[in-house]
Amino acid sequence: MTIDDGVRRLPTQEITTHTDSREILANAARDTERYGLDDYFIVDVDSHHVELDSWPEILEFLESPVLKDTAHQMMRNWPQASHLALHNHPPGLTMQDVSGRIPHQASLAEETPGAASGAERDVTLVRRAMDAMSIDLQVVFPQPMLETGLHPQPQVASALLQAYNRWFTSQVLPREPRVKTMLGLPFEDPDACLATVEEFADHPGVIGFLVTSQRHAGVHRNAYMPLYRMLEERGLPIGFHAGPNQADSMTSTMNRFLSAHAMSFVTCNMTHMTNWVINGIPERFPGLKTIWIESGLAWVPFMMQRLDHEYYMRQSDAPLLTKPPSHYMREMYYTSQPMEWTDDALLEATLRAIDAPNTLMYSSDWPHWDFDVPGRIASLPFLDDHAKRNILGETARKVFGL
């Protein structure tokens, strides 16, 4: 007895960390065909590469000989530090892959023949993901470096960001024009933020700058006004990228990654949004394009209602405002992932509240455990084709001048 003609056993019976991205994402091709995604201009405004895979290469870009020596000694002497030196990688992050149930979160350990450096390998992996999901351009961010705002030594965090930014702009961006980025700002040091914008703003592929949101700085502090002015004058968006924190005053009570992730990825941006709006930053810099990244969307109508309600009673607490907080929020931009899809009626109301056809930009967050394929947007039953095209890429084209 033999198996029938027309039967093909999949070479990969179980997907693991070693499976090729193109094979992991093969089912996305069903959406491409079903929704005609090849006919859409698709920009993914939030995706990631694993900078720790290239960490020794990145550390070579440290400017300070003292800090570089510290890194070398750590990598040489500490058994687990070869790809972690100077980093504040929080141990809870290793819970993200749900005990191996979502392998791509833990590692993309696939073969990349011919890739001679971490940068080449990253570009190969990004191309594979873009092609598998019919994405035209991808904004790529690091991963654990989103935690730099919690680094115990802010000056080390600033030095690491500078090294990373120099590595990414010199080694990754020149290899693939479809890769774009918003570079992380050393936000603890306002002067260094200005220097970062000056150094990189004109680099091809740099389309904005980023504040990693897990930090305890008030974004309304006077020291940041020159930064906002500089970005506004240059027409460059500022993004706030959420991150996890299992050790803040609330999440430290939580015993499950699900709980801490569900809360902390949102509360960090809720905090910054509140300071941003109530202190009238949009009134001070009306031309500054502001993007809220990776907090999902359900929090936005909650905050609109909450802040409007309190503003009407306490207008003197927010004297710079000339209209309710929700109006400013509706003029900002939001990335879509992780889009809360569990209730169509609530999601439809959320998209209406934020004026999604004009403010929402698709993001995958690949290769994270809660990534969204473009079909997530294309399948929404209550959006017309114009709105879908805007969300999938046309709004990003306008915001970033692509």
Place this chain on the structure above:
Amino acid sequence: MTTTLDGSTGAGGSAPAARTYDVGASDEVAERGRLVVTLGHGTDAVTVGVFRFRDRLYAYENVCAHQGGPACQGRIVSRVRERLDDAQRSLGLVFDDSEMHIVCPWHGFEYDVTTGRHPGRPDYALRPVTVAEEGGRVRVTV
């Protein structure tokens, strides 16, 4: 009816006539194991996972009800439960080996292999496929 979150029902209006395929020998699907096969060619091709649990076979299309991920190619793992004592105090997490889950590797959606349904939202379900065992051979009908 099988529900998917992306709006499809898994039962297209102009589906080709059903065909039964011999996909392999019975001993190629071990207890708590699987065999993932693509059946047919071109646009009519269907990828199916065949699983064995407590010596019975189950088969589902390799498309997660969530975002369409390859649900049959993920981890096979017992359901996790939390034990409580008589006072409702937690005694921690345990595997329940009486329930076998298949896990979509895209986002971790888990399905009871005997029903194809998510344990917390049973209307989120994989599309079941007819599978039979006869004369030491496994046959799948799509």
